[in-house]
Amino acid sequence: MDVAWWDRWVYGSEPDDPERGPQPGHAYVELVGGPLDGMLLDVTGWPPQDVVDGALLMSEHGAFGPGGRSDYAPAELGLGSEAGEVGRFVWQGDVP
Template sequence: MDRRVYGAEPSERDPGPKPGRAYVELVGGPLDGMLLDVTGWPPQEVVDGAVLMSEHGAFGPGGRSGYEPAEAVAGAGGVGRFVWRGDVP
């Protein structure tokens, strides 16, 4: 199965990762298995994690899912993991 990047349109011919980009893997929750493009993110934003729109979370369309780093993500250059911490409205 090809990996899908969060935010890619379902109609995109190739919604997978692109060369030269930095990604973290989303683990758990409604976005489990997707990749999040963190290319160009300042290091502090990577450490802070992300709250992402998710139609399949506990709050349905318009809800968000919170993800935090599971491990050090070396300056966002290496592939790390963001672990699901819960959904918010």
């Protein structure tokens, strides 16, 4: 079952937050694979180099449990992104 873009949770929002989905005027990337698969990451205002570098995101459901982080990097061309666009961050693994 495919979840509509507007029904997805944004990383960092709380389950009971009525605005846990994407907000107008914000830029998002989809997290693909790993413990945060399917969530959206708000990259609004990120400097371009930070988007290229990807993100280490806190995840209680990763290999290292609470306090661990999941490493996500921009998808390579041919995996869903077009030149100059980072639409997806792909899971690289978990770190303590």
